[in-house]
Each structure stands twice: as structure tokens, then as C-alpha cells.
Amino acid sequence: MIGVFICQCGTNISATVDTGKVAQAAAAMRGVADAESIQYACSDPGQAAIAAAIRHKRLDRVVIGACSPRMHEATFRRALDRAGLNPFMLEMVNIREHCSWIHSDVDQATEKAAGLVRKGIARVRHHLPLSAGKTAAVRRALVVGGGIAGIQAALDIAAAGIPVTLVEKSPTIGGNMARLDKTFPTLDCSSCILTPLMVEVKQHENIELMVNSEVDDVHGHVGNFEVDIRRKATCVDEKKCSGCMICQEKCPAKAPDDFNAGMGQSKAISVASPQAVPLVASLRKEHCRRFSGGKCRVCQKLCPAGAVDYGQQDEVVRQSFGAVVAATGYGFYDWTGAYPTYGMGLYPDVITSLQYERLLSASGPTGGHIRRPSDGAEPRQVVFISCIGSRDESVGRPQCCSVGCMYIAKQAILTKEHIPDSQSYIFYIDMRAGGKNYEEFARRAQTRYGTLYIRGRVGKIFPRWGKLVVMGTDTLVGDQVEIEADLVVLATGLTASDGAGGLARKFNISCDENGFMAEGHPKLKPVEAEAAGVFLAGACQGPKDIPATVAQAGAAAAKVIGLLSRGELETSPMVAAVSQSKCSGCFKCRDVCPFGAIEDERPAAGRTAARVLASLCRGCGICSAACPPGVISLSGYTDKQLLAEVVAALR
Amino acid sequence: MISFPISINEGARLLAEIEQRSGQRLSACYQCGRCTSTCVAAFAFDYPPHRLMRLLQVGMVREVLASKTAQLCLDCMTCSMRCPMKIDVAGVIETAKAVADEAGLQDTERNVRLFRRGFLNNVRRHGRLHEAGLLIWFNFKTNNPMNDVKLLPLVLRKKNFHIFPPRIKNRRQVRRLFREINGSGKQG
Numbered sequence: 027m028i029g030v031f032i033c034q035c036g037t038n039i040s041a042t043v044d045t046g047k048v049a050q051a052a053a054a055m056r057g058v059a060d061a062e063s064i065q066y067a068c069s070d071p072g073q074a075a076i077a078a079a080i081r082h083k084r085l086d087r088v089v090i091g092a093c094s095p096r097m098h099e100a101t102f103r104r105a106l107d108r109a110g111l112n113p114f115m116l117e118m119v120n121i122r123e124h125c126s127w128i129h130s131d132v133d134q135a136t137e138k139a140a141g142l143v144r145k146g147i148a149r150v151r152h153h154l155p156l157s158a159g160k161t162a163a164v165r166r167a168l169v170v171g172g173g174i175a176g177i178q179a180a181l182d183i184a185a186a187g188i189p190v191t192l193v194e195k196s197p198t199i200g201g202n203m204a205r206l207d208k209t210f211p212t213l214d215c216s217s218c219i220l221t222p223l224m225v226e227v228k229q230h231e232n233i234e235l236m237v238n239s240e241v242d243d244v245h246g247h248v249g250n251f252e253v254d255i256r257r258k259a260t261c262v263d264e265k266k267c268s269g270c271m272i273c274q275e276k277c278p279a280k281a282p283d284d285f286n287a288g289m290g291q292s293k294a295i296s297v298a299s300p301q302a303v304p305l306v307a308s309l310r311k312e313h314c315r316r317f318s319g320g321k322c323r324v325c326q327k328l329c330p331a332g333a334v335d336y337g338q339q340d341e342v343v344r345q346s347f348g349a350v351v352a353a354t355g356y357g358f359y360d361w362t363g364a365y366p367t368y369g370m371g372l373y374p375d376v377i378t379s380l381q382y383e384r385l386l387s388a389s390g391p392t393g394g395h396i397r398r399p400s401d402g403a404e405p406r407q408v409v410f411i412s413c414i415g416s417r418d419e420s421v422g423r424p425q426c427c428s429v430g431c432m433y434i435a436k437q438a439i440l441t442k443e444h445i446p447d448s449q450s451y452i453f454y455i456d457m458r459a460g461g462k463n464y465e466e467f468a469r470r471a472q473t474r475y476g477t478l479y480i481r482g483r484v485g486k487i488f489p490r491w492g493k494l495v496v497m498g499t500d501t502l503v504g505d506q507v508e509i510e511a512d513l514v515v516l517a518t519g520l521t522a523s524d525g526a527g528g529l530a531r532k533f534n535i536s537c538d539e540n541g542f543m544a545e546g547h548p549k550l551k552p553v554e555a556e557a558a559g560v561f562l563a564g565a566c567q568g569p570k571d572i573p574a575t576v577a578q579a580g581a582a583a584a585k586v587i588g589l590l591s592r593g594e595l596e597t598s599p600m601v602a603a604v605s606q607s608k609c610s611g612c613f614k615c616r617d618v619c620p621f622g623a624i625e626d627e628r629p630a631a632g633r634t635a636a637r638v639l640a641s642l643c644r645g646c647g648i649c650s651a652a653c654p655p656g657v658i659s660l661s662g663y664t665d666k667q668l669l670a671e672v673v674a675a676l677r
Numbered sequence: 678m679i680s681f682p683i684s685i686n687e688g689a690r691l692l693a694e695i696e697q698r699s700g701q702r703l704s705a706c707y708q709c710g711r712c713t714s715t716c717v718a719a720f721a722f723d724y725p726p727h728r729l730m731r732l733l734q735v736g737m738v739r740e741v742l743a744s745k746t747a748q749l750c751l752d753c754m755t756c757s758m759r760c761p762m763k764i765d766v767a768g769v770i771e772t773a774k775a776v777a778d779e780a781g782l783q784d785t786e787r788n789v790r791l792f793r794r795g796f797l798n799n800v801r802r803h804g805r806l807h808e809a810g811l812l813i814w815f816n817f818k819t820n821n822p823m824n825d826v827k828l829l830p831l832v833l834r835k836k837n838f839h840i841f842p843p844r845i846k847n848r849r850q851v852r853r854l855f856r857e858i859n860g861s862g863k864q865g
Binding site for chain 1 (some may be wrong): 679732
């Protein structure tokens, strides 16, 4: 006894598909006891109507023609369950995304919808009751990335009593936020609000902090990810080092200063910043004299704690996790290759916004005094250019970086505060100040701090008599603009961070065309990755500012806590099963299985057969397709079901 | 071509003067264009009001002072009423007009400036406007004595056109008013 329910979805479906006719056509099919059209099947009254039909007409299987199963399959399974039917006796037919939304001709769309429903009815006849299993979940979470997103997520998860491992690839946590001077729109000192959180991570009993570490390899699935974490050799024993920085002071080998975005210089062995957490030195072999053939061992000799160990090797640690939060943050667009007319990085006084941030910062290379790189002079005329590598299809980057407008306004304000007789100019295309108090903040940059906003893109920058001439346009006046600048700051756009793509592949997270990790649903699953048990926090999912990052990290943590708080997870019953008596033991299935879910077994003496480990099987069906004698079947997707569908479609 | 920094020319000084005398913050203008949308006289301007505000922002003060806009603005104040940033746009234009007159930067719309001068002198002298006197003075000043003479019978029949100057009480106080506003009483 089959019940067929055709949803009108308001006018989403009924405007293009005559749902009444579809229901009529369905009613004529063998085994259909009830077929009706419902205004909103997912609504309370809609579900009640389905439940009532199940009870009164003794339905034992249900076809619902509505939206995508990704949207509402779970809803209707629950409805069946409540009505006393096995929840897996449901077949959803997508007549919205696959029909009404993409067609305009009512007759043809109706015919197609009726055909799709016919397929569904043919398939549901072969449905069998299934039941979900349970599997234990490891009560430990992995957070990858130690920026503000990772820090917030780790703290929130740890606060719920769930142990967390926080993995950070660089020598200190804090990420990009630790390099910022002030934050918009309140001008809070960035490190003043971040450092306490960094210290809390270090001290929290539920958080294991692993810096200089990266995810090497991942096995398993939601509830039980087995992750190999590589702790890179830094030649410094983290437990012994006290962060006294004597080694950094005495090290004779200069090295680029990564923390200061290349402004100023560091040493081969160094502590990333005075506020680093953990406050531990690390040695970069590529810059060290000893590792480039020399005999220097100054740091080892002078270290009062005896923490320097040149023989240290990478160490791989394997840990199990129930859930994972990816918080890999963002990087800055490398403009030097793409904007030849801005000097390609050849003019020392054309710098990026992050470099300027380090010049503003009291912990930066100039101690918080704005000095331009070329001659150390204090700039008077400062030009900011927005949308570098953003909203620029000619360099393949159409997206808005979403924070540039605001951070430039902030930097212009700070410039005026540092140098009261300076003048800042901002070349912009549109000013985007959507957040709370953002518009007022950007307006203040103009009215109170005298920043001149010039609408237009800059054409070129060239040096002239010790200054930089910026050639642009003011589209509001309709004329060219020429500015003799002392310093030019480029507001480079945000990119996915280095290595985010590799990590995404390891956890089966899909990425969008810009390299940012894709959320499960743009509206309703903003923190869930497509892979079960993997969550996204912060700018790894897309450019965002600090408040949005912290909010998303909290949301991701809540999801992790929700997932792991019960201690066990429901598993999908739609897994593969081998009919062992017919298995020839060729193990093609084992070769193709992406989840390592097939093992060999000896059901009788003298022969081996494949067996599916239900807890690892994700129901992808590859084994079933690959099996030469065709003896592996996937519950819910049996050959019978699929063939019935095909036959119905071809009729 | 607009050149920065503007402190290298006199633009910055004049700009500061206009900001100070009008009491308006030019930087608050975000170029929404509502002033121009509502302006009834913009058809006759060389720069519509929002463009004039922008020119001031980027220091193109000379262009503004020499513009027709500064002379032709009717002072109807609609732009000031409608400005979302509460800028008194008409007040800015009015100030630009005064600064231009003082600096002798105006060489456009001679008749408009002449009429304005005659109007105010007339009011100062008589205490209120003497239309006939002003028109005759203006016609002779512009070498066009017969201008609008055809309309004379019509306005005489309406009986509110007076050949002789009006007499009001205490003309001296009006003159003092003029003196107190700006000493010379010569400009608007």
C-alpha cells in the first residue's frame, strides 16, 4: 500500500507543475492506495496529513514529491517514524530543484514531474525496513589552526569538558589577529584582547596545544577520526626553553621576519614575538649557519636551559578524535606579480596593509612609529589603495574581501593619530561598511580625521624626486588625480591560507573556486562541512572580520559539543553488504573502497571472502559497482531498486 | 587634473575659509546627490550642487569661486533642507559667493552680481525695496534703458508699483543693521 504526496511548496512547485494532475497520474499506478497534493508537505498540517493517511489507509511505504532530499528527507523520515512506519520506507522525489525551478512550460514540467514520481513509486516497492545502528564516538576534538577562530573554538569546546587538541603550524598561536595593531570599529588594541585568550589556551587543562605541527594523514570518519599529527623539528626542546631570547640576541644569522610580514629582520633562531604563546624559540634550518655547512653553535652554547638540540627530528603523533574543526584562517593576496603598474614590489615605499599594520604596532619593527621603509622618514602624504586582488576580474579575483574598506579606514585614522599633520587619501570603488557601527566609523575617518576618499582605481605609481607619484582618477569630479605620496599602502584581499587546500583534501572538505572551504548549506549549515563531523570556523570558510569569526567559532564549538556529548552516534543503515557464499574473493572491492571498510574473512576452510565493516562504510556504492559477480549490495540502493527506477523511467 | 597635496596652492586656505565662515563640514558630504536631485536651478548651473561640494572637497576652490553656480543659486535652501548629512549646502554656496566677491575672483554673470549689489544698496538706502528705483538704475547700468518698459501700464494698473520711494520709520536702524552684518553692506 503506497501513499503518494505531492507538495505544492506554496507556488514554488505549483506555479510550474500541476500537482493535482501529478497526484492523479500517481493514483492510477499499481499499489498506490492514496495520492494527494499538499500545500506545504513539510509544515505541521502537511506532516499531520501524511501521518493520518498512513494510519487510516494502512500505508506501508510513502513517496513524497517535493524538494531535494538534502532539504527535507530527515523531516519526512521522522514523520514516518512518528506515524509508526519504518522511517526508511520513504522515497523522496525531487520535483522542485529538478523540475519546477528549472522549467517554465507547465504542461511539459507536469509531465516530467509525473514521470519522476512514477520512478519513485517503482523504486519504493522494493524498499525494505532498515534500522540505524549506533557507534561509539571518541570524546576528543581536533582544532586545526590557532588563530582567533581556532582559539575560540578550542576554548568553547574545552569549557564543555571535552578534551581538545589544538594544532598550529607556526611557532605561536594568535594567527593574523596577533599581528594587528588596533581593531575596527572600536580601536581596541588587538593583542590586548587576544593575548588573554592565547594564555588561557596554554593553561587550559582540557586543551593540548601543539605548535609547529601539521596534520599529516587522516583515517576514519565522524566519531572516530584517526589523525597523524607531525610535530616539526625546531631544534628547541619546548619543555626546557624559557623564552629568554638570549639565543635570538646572539644568533649571528639574519633571517626574514615572518611575524612582521617582512618588515624588519629576525634571526635564524627566534621567538616569534614577545607575546608568543608558547613563548618558545624555534630554529629555522634554512637560515641557520650550522645547517648550511658552518660550525656555529652559539645558541646551544649560550642557552641557559640547555634547550637547543640540533639533532631533533620530526615526530608523528597519532590521536583519535570524534570531531574536527578546521580553522585555518586566511592569507593575503600576493599582489607583486599581478599589478605591474604599481611597481611589482620594486618600490620599497609601496607596502601591503599587513606590513603597515606592523609599522603601526608597538610590538612591530619600528616600535609603533610610522617610518617608511626606504629612508626611515615619517610620511606626511599617505595613499591607501583598496581592492588589490579583490573585485578585479583581470587578475581572476572577482570577490570582495569584505574587510578592506574597514581596515583602511582604521589605518587612516591611526595614521592621523600617529602623525597629526599627515594627510591620508583612500582610493576606493565602493565603500562597504555593513557591520554594526562600521558606517559611523568610516564616516568618522572622513569628518574627524580628514581622510580624503577618492572614488576610483589607481592607474600607476612611479617614483619622482624621492616621492611616489600616484596617478588615479576621481570619478566624482570626473578628472584625473595626481598625488605626490610619501608612502603607498595596498589593501590586499584575503585568500585561503597556504595549506588549507591540502588539509581540506585530507578531511574531504570541498573548496569553492576561490579556495575557501565550502559550508554544508549557505544559509542553514554555515559551520558544517559536507563531510560529517567536520566543522568550519572563521575565514577558512570565506573572508570575514573578527566578530563574525568569533561567532562562527562559537557555533562550530556548539556543533562539536552537541555531536560528542551523547558519547555515541547514529550510523546510516545504508551500507554495503557482501553475500559471502557467492563472493569469489577477488577483493576488487577492497582496492576501490575509499574508506578502508572491507576486510577479508574465512567463512569456511579453504576460501576467503570479503566482509564490510559497517562502522566504516559510508554507503558510497563503489564496491557494489566494482564487484565482478555482483554480490555486494548497498542497502537502500539495491540493484532491484535501481533497475525498477530505470524501467519506470523508460516506459 | 587634480593635484595633491593641495597645501601647495592657495586652495587649502580658501577651503578653510569657506568651511569656517559657513560653519559646515565639507568632509561630511558623501556625494549621494540629493541636493542636485531637488535643485530647481541646476539647469542653469555649470556645476550641479553635489559636484560643487566634491570640487571643494578635493580643493578645486578656484573653479567653485569662478563658477556660475555660486552666482545663480537662488538661495531657496531646498538642498539644505534635504541633505541627509545635515549640511547647509546653500550656506556653503552663499559663502563661496561672498568669498569670490571679496577676492575679486568673479568674472561671470556680471548682471546677476550687479543686480544683487543694486538690490542691497536700494534696501539699505530706503529701508525697504523701491522697485521702480532699482529697475531704472539697473536698466541704465546695463545700457538697456527701455528694458521691460512695455510692462509699465500693466504693473501700474495693479497699483502696487510705486513711483516714489517708500517711507518707513527709522531708516537709520536698517542702515545700522547692514553695518553690523558686514561693515560695508555691499555684498549679500
